[in-house]
Amino acid sequence: MTxxxxxxxxxxxxxxxxxxxxxxxxxxxxxxxxxxxxxxxQHNVAAKMALADTPLKAxxxxxxxxxxxxxxxxxxxxxxxxAAFAPxxxxxxxxxxxWLLSEIATPAALAQLAPGLTPEMVAAVSKLMRNQDLIxxxxxxxxxxxxxxxxxxxxxxxxxxxxxxxxxxxxxITASILDGLLYGCGDxxxxxxxxxxNLSVLADLTRLMDDLIQRxxxxxxxxxxxxxxxxxxxxxxxxxxxxxxxxxxxTEAANASFGVTLALLKEGLDAGRSLNxxxxxxxxxxxxxxxxxxxxxxxxxxIDQQTLEAxxxxxxxxxxxxxxxxxxxxxxxxxxxxxxxxxxxxxxxHFCGKLLGAPLGVDVCYTNHAEADQDDMDSLLTxxxxxxxxxxxGVPGADDVMLNYQSTSFHDALYVRExxxxxxxxxxxxxxxxxxxxxxxxxxAPRVAGHPLLTAGART
Amino acid sequence: xxxxxxxxxWTALRRHTPARIALGRTGSSLPTAEVLAFALAHAQAxxxxxxxxxxxxxxxxxxxxxxxxxxxxxxxxxRASYLRRPDLGRTLSAAGRAALAPGSxxxxxxxxxxLSSTAVHAHAAPLVEALLPAVRAAGWRVGPVVVARQARVxxxxxxxxxxxxxxxxxxxxxxxxxxxxxxxxAYITFAPRVGRTDAMRNCVSNIRAEGLSYAAAAxxxxxxxxxxxxxxxxxxxxKDESDTALxxxxxxxx
Numbered sequence: 267m268t269x270x271x272x273x274x275x276x277x278x279x280x281x282x283x284x285x286x287x288x289x290x291x292x293x294x295x296x297x298x299x300x301x302x303x304x305x306x307x308q309h310n311v312a313a314k315m316a317l318a319d320t321p322l323k324a325x326x327x328x329x330x331x332x333x334x335x336x337x338x339x340x341x342x343x344x345x346x347x348x349a350a351f352a353p354x355x356x357x358x359x360x361x362x363x364x365w366l367l368s369e370i371a372t373p374a375a376l377a378q379l380a381p382g383l384t385p386e387m388v389a390a391v392s393k394l395m396r397n398q399d400l401i402x403x404x405x406x407x408x409x410x411x412x413x414x415x416x417x418x419x420x421x422x423x424x425x426x427x428x429x430x431x432x433x434x435x436x437x438x439i440t441a442s443i444l445d446g447l448l449y450g451c452g453d454x455x456x457x458x459x460x461x462x463x464n465l466s467v468l469a470d471l472t473r474l475m476d477d478l479i480q481r482x483x484x485x486x487x488x489x490x491x492x493x494x495x496x497x498x499x500x501x502x503x504x505x506x507x508x509x510x511x512x513x514x515x516x517t518e519a520a521n522a523s524f525g526v527t528l529a530l531l532k533e534g535l536d537a538g539r540s541l542n543x544x545x546x547x548x549x550x551x552x553x554x555x556x557x558x559x560x561x562x563x564x565x566x567x568x569i570d571q572q573t574l575e576a577x578x579x580x581x582x583x584x585x586x587x588x589x590x591x592x593x594x595x596x597x598x599x600x601x602x603x604x605x606x607x608x609x610x611x612x613x614x615x616h617f618c619g620k621l622l623g624a625p626l627g628v629d630v631c632y633t634n635h636a637e638a639d640q641d642d643m644d645s646l647l648t649x650x651x652x653x654x655x656x657x658x659x660g661v662p663g664a665d666d667v668m669l670n671y672q673s674t675s676f677h678d679a680l681y682v683r684e685x686x687x688x689x690x691x692x693x694x695x696x697x698x699x700x701x702x703x704x705x706x707x708x709x710x711a712p713r714v715a716g717h718p719l720l721t722a723g724a725r726t
Numbered sequence: 727x728x729x730x731x732x733x734x735x736w737t738a739l740r741r742h743t744p745a746r747i748a749l750g751r752t753g754s755s756l757p758t759a760e761v762l763a764f765a766l767a768h769a770q771a772x773x774x775x776x777x778x779x780x781x782x783x784x785x786x787x788x789x790x791x792x793x794x795x796x797x798x799x800x801x802x803x804x805r806a807s808y809l810r811r812p813d814l815g816r817t818l819s820a821a822g823r824a825a826l827a828p829g830s831x832x833x834x835x836x837x838x839x840x841l842s843s844t845a846v847h848a849h850a851a852p853l854v855e856a857l858l859p860a861v862r863a864a865g866w867r868v869g870p871v872v873v874a875r876q877a878r879v880x881x882x883x884x885x886x887x888x889x890x891x892x893x894x895x896x897x898x899x900x901x902x903x904x905x906x907x908x909x910x911x912a913y914i915t916f917a918p919r920v921g922r923t924d925a926m927r928n929c930v931s932n933i934r935a936e937g938l939s940y941a942a943a944a945x946x947x948x949x950x951x952x953x954x955x956x957x958x959x960x961x962x963x964x965k966d967e968s969d970t971a972l973x974x975x976x977x978x979x980x
Contacts, residue, residue, distance in 0.1 A: 295810050298810070299810065299811060299812075299813075429745070430745075431743055431745065432744065435742065435743070437742040437743075438742040438743035438744075438745070439743075440742070441736075441739035441740070441742040441743045441745070441747055442743055442745045442747055444736065444739065445734075445736070445739065445745075445747035445748060448734070448736070599809045599810065600809065600810055600811070600812050603809075603810060633901060634768070634771035634772060634774075634775060634841075634901065634902045634903070634904070634907075635775045635809055635841050635901060635902075639768060640764070640765075640768070661745075662743075662745040662746045662747045662749075663745070663746020663747070663749055663756075663760070663764065664746075664764070665745070665746050665764070665767070665904045665905065667743070667744045667745050667903070667904075667905060670901060670902075670903030670904070670906065671903075672768070672904060675746075675756075677749070677751060677754060677755060677756050680751075680754035680755075681754050681755060683754070684753070684754045709754075710751075710754075713732060713733075713734060713735050714735070715735040720735070720736050720739075
């Protein structure tokens with residue numbers, strides 16, 4: 267089907283929904299690299315206008331990635347809840363934007379709507395939204411998940427404590443964990459990106475975190491971010507695995523490049539749940555995503571990177587994850603060139619994930635060859651915190667010495683808490699207060715040299 | 727009046743990790759000294775990415791070792807294009823193709839600016855110098871050393887193919903980290919042809935003063951070259967066992 271928009275004397279045409287979506291996407295280097303971006307500013311707006319007039323239902327009738335050859339498309343369309351979709355079923359994409367920003371779209375209405383929305387619908391409407399629209403609509407979405415604490419309650423923001431070390435040195439990792447806990451971080455997860463893929467090293471890291479969590483009865487969970495098949499092996503060998511991690515993307519072929527299928531993710535979910543280690547819930551999956559991953563794998567089917575990213579959340583939500591993390595600026599400038607593109611993508615990803623019902627956190631980050639710096643990260647962090655982001659990263663001093671990129675720090679988390687009054691997960695905040703790390707107001711308590719956590723650190 | 731900075735009473739933990747821990751705070755925020763230290767580290771990394779590549783200087787240092795050199799450009803016309811279009815950085819410019827005379831050699835060496843000219847300026851020539859004794863001892867025929875501007879790793883495939891090399895070693899400035907702005911990487915690819923994937927290469931990385939020394943890196947490169955030429959492959963099928971070789975083949979201790 268051909269879509270058209272007439273601006274003055276010029277009529278722009280778009281061959282099919284995929285082309286329309288790509289041309290309507292806000293400019294980013296990855297779509298230019300793929301050769302599918304709008305060729306001028308007016309071309310982009312013309313596509314937005316044609317997209318605004320397109321019925322939401324079109325995305326149920328026309329699969330952007332073929333149903334027959336892509337299991338992600340089948341997951342999305344077979345799982346579509348027509349009854350939940352009913353309140354917006356007659357709307358165009360443009361009218362859906364108005365609906366989302368209106369008083370009708372309450373938190374309860376949005377939660378009921380989520381199973382009726384496909385990733386493509388959500389991506390489409392995001393392309394018509396300004397940053398403030400993405401923030402306001404996302405702030406009305408409530409997604410709550412549980413394992414040993416409760417993530418995503420209104421007025422809270424959690425932090426993943428990321429204590430990476432270039433050689434997985436246990437004392438080095440422990441030092442960073444203690445630093446983070448004493449800065450009041452770690453309620454989302456204590457999650458290590460290992461340098462090694464050696465099974466016994468990974469088992470040791472899993473035990474290291476479990477020992478600390480058990481010894482101090484910390485209401486949080488641990489994760490070693492390794493391939494799902496490795497996590498399953500760790501579970502089979504009796505390692506105390508809390509969360510099962512996997513990087514995922516929005517097409518079957520891109521997932522294949524990560525070495526996963528939907529069936530394998532289900533195996534990971536079942537293995538994680540079989541241990542019954544959660545105390546207040548059984549959300550055991552931790553997913554990471556990022557715009558550009560499908561193009562990077564040569565598996566994008568001519569679809570723009572933002573739409574494919576939303577499809578990754580369509581995959582994620584099917585496995586009831588505790589956490590979904592868009593690692594927004596990690597992939598590099600050939601996909602998101604500068605601070606402006608990274609900020610826009612972070613807000614899009616958060617909005618799309620939340621509207622689909624996924625517990626979206628964002629790794630607010632950049633690499634040193636991107637046109638971005640700490641000021642851009644401050645901006646995105648502040649905007650996401652106002653939008654109600656589920657969690658962000660906590661990296662010592664914002665400098666990940668293993669992955670060689672810059673993320674957000676323990677101090678950054680304190681900054682947004684102070685600025686916006688955001689609390690931690692309630693179980694974790696209560697623990698921090700009992701451990702005299704924070705006071706009753708949630709702010710850091712005066713430092714004590716002989717804190718029991720530090721005594722523990724000295725033993726390692 | 728003293729500054730209102732609250733120190734962290736666990737600075738002793740810093741000896742365990744290069745991570746930025748125990749930074750202290752003023753209110754919820756970083757102390758001024760830490761903000762500036764971070765800014766300096768980022769500035770060093772940024773300058774490493776954008777510093778102009780002195781290809782002539784690198785070529786002169788290589789020629790001083792007694793090796794012929796050729797300078798080529800990738801198809802990326804400038805740094806901004808290079809960063810946006812990885813495909814251009816993997817392709818030789820037309821002039822670059824013309825500059826490389828077809829021939830035959832065992833080993834082609836390519837020096838690519840990659841993402842850190844700083845790393846290449848500092849480490850490329852000393853590493854080649856450290857490698858030469860092993861090359862001469864083995865009697866490997868070396869093609870002209872190609873110095874490539876705005877180049878990525880896969881450009882070595884095109885160069886190696888044109889030079890008729892059995893194997894290519896490409897030295898490249900690695901993506902700079904905040905604490906490692908001058909890290910050099912080396913990629914070894916057997917039977918270089920356009921279209922080789924990264925799974926078909928071996929890599930020796932983190933070559934810099936605080937990381938892998940020239941001597942250790944040269945040893946690993948020579949080991950990989952010898953094994954690759956013997957087995958006829960590089961990549962996932964060639965596991966780095968050079969540590970064992972260093973120990974004289976002694977079995978690992980229990």
